[in-house]
Structures are given as C-alpha cells and as structure tokens.
Amino acid sequence: MAIVHHWTGLEAKALRSALRLSVRAFADRLGLSTTTISNWERLLAATKPRPDTQAILDTVLARADAAVHLRFETSLSESGGPPGEAGRRVTPAGPRAWEYETWTDDLDRAVVALSRQSFAFADSLLNRWLTRFEPAELDDKGLYLFARSTALLGDLQRDQGSLLGPFSAHHSYARARSVFTQLDIPRRVAQLDLSLAVVAEMSGKLQTAARRYENLAVDDRLALRDRARARLWVGTSLSKDGDHVYATRVMTVAVREFEDLAEPDDWSVAHQKLALARRGAGDLTGALQFIDIARSSGTADSPMQRVRLDTAHGHILLSDEATRDDGLVVLDQAAEVAAQYQLVHQLRSIGGIKAMSQGPAGPRPR
Incomplete structure (x- = not known):
C-alpha cells in the first residue's frame, strides 16, 4: 500500500482522482x-x-x-508534474515510499549489470535516479540511496577507464563520500576512501595509493574483508613500484586472511597479484604456479575478471622467450574481450605490456 511522507498538491489531486470524488465532495471529506x-x-x-x-x-x-491505492499510485506514476519555466516539468518534492523500493531494486540490478560489464544498462539504471532528484530534496533514506547510486556510478566509470576529471570515478567517489559523511556512516566513508585509493593507483600515483592502503588495512571502520583487500592492494602498489619482495610478503598475509574469511574469489585474485609480483622479481616458476592457482580456483564468469586473469597469464608467458608466442596469443584474446566490453583501462594495460615486452618489466594489470 502507498505511503506518502510529504503531501503536496500533486499527491492530493491524485488522491481525489483515485477516490473518484469531485472537488466539492473531496473538500467536504x-x-x-x-x-x-x-x-x-x-x-x-x-x-x-x-x-x-x-x-x-x-x-x-x-x-x-x-x-483506490492502485489508482492513486498509477496516477502519480503517470504524472511528471506541471509545466514550469521554459516548459520544464516540475517533479514532486522527494521520492515516495514505493519509489524508494524501486530505487533499491534498481541498485541491486545495477550491481548485477556491473558484474557482467553491461555498462549501458547499469548507467541507465543509476542515472534514472541521479537525474531525478537533487540531494537537497531528499531525506536521510533518499540521501543514502543517492550516495550508493553515485558510488556505483564511480565503479562504472572506473571500470570504463574514466579515472580523473569532472565526469570520472574520482569525482563520483568524492561526491558519494561527502554524502555518507553528512549521514555519519563511517563504514561507507572508509569504503569510499578505499575506492579513491584504487583510483590513485590506477592513475599511476603508486606511493600515494600504497600509503592510503596501509592506513585502511588497519582501519576499524572497515569490515575484515575490506581490510584484507586494502592489504592486498598495498602489495599491488608496491609491486608496480618495483618492491616485489616486500609486496609478496604483504600479499601472502592477505591470502591467509582471505582463507580465514572463506572468501574464495578474493583468495583467487590474491594469487593473481602474487603471480605478477613473482614475475616482477624474476621468479617465473613461482609466477606460473600462482597464476595457475588463480585460474583454477576463482570464478571467471565476469568478463572483467577473465580479462584480468588472461592479461596476467599472458604477461608472465611473455617474460620467457620460450613461451613468448603463447603469451602474445593470450594477450590478443584478452584484448578482444576487453574491446568487446569497452574495458578501456585493461586495453591500455595490455597495449603497454606488448609495447614494452622486450624490457625487463612492463606495466602490470590490476
């Protein structure tokens, strides 16, 4: 049944229409x-x-x-409000109860769409709400949904390689963080700090990212899984910056934490990162061992994760002259999937690896 948190003339008119009363009869009522x-x-x-x-x-x-409730909800759903200045439609002040439920459902659908790299569909689900309401007209529940939507938009932009600028992952994460700070939800604020650190790493600010990850790895605002991820990403940043030995030690601790938490997918990703660290240290035997564990233990139903695994595998194979041709084949296959799903950052990473394949070390994929 419909519940109205804040009545305006729009809802009152819809109620009169749903009751099928004249203006005079409704006034008497x-x-x-x-x-x-x-x-x-x-x-x-x-x-x-x-x-x-x-x-x-x-x-x-x-x-x-x-x-009556059905007619009332139908009338409101069909109403975009009266024409305003320059023909603009005036919407009701804030979402109604059933809109909150629909918004929540759309967020769940957007998460699934992002996991499948269905970027266009995820973008439409998120922006139908982000463009519908302004934060100033929302109560705390609406602000929470707005911030979650903005954070997911940041995930979408990050996966598409839009990292910095006014229409980027950094901008969306910062905006979502501001709203969660206003709502005083420390865990969500810390999660956005973690996302901003990922953007810093992907943008090449490796030392900055490593310092942020180190702080977040011991931050009590985060759940144990997020703290373990921060520890893993400390190792990723260190490895990209050339400190492969210490990176391996840090990542190994993260692997044990994922084991204790029974998080098989994170455990698999950690082995992928370990493989790249061992490759950077010149231990190709260890690198192949770790990447085989990652490829056989994790779920690779996501195009993003398939590309990451294949990119790491191809990078390792490319490091040995005896398997160089196989590495190029694997990288070309990864590039095809990345292009198909518009994974711009991964495409850049693959291109960088191939371009620098003659050197001792090239760019490493996330």
Missing part, C-alpha cells in the same frame, strides 16, 4: 473549502498542505481500499 482544494490542484508540487491537513490526508489514504 477533508473538512476544507473548495478554494483550498482548487489551489492545491493549481499549484500541485509547489504547495504543501498544513501539518494537520497532511494527517487527515494520511488517514483518508490509509482507509482506502486496494483499488
């Missing part, structure tokens, strides 16, 4: 004048009934049968 009802219907979302009248409207709606 509420104990108000017909002039008041007429003003509501003229101003719609631009006017709000008094608090005592809002309580009366709550009661009338609560006592209505299911057919």
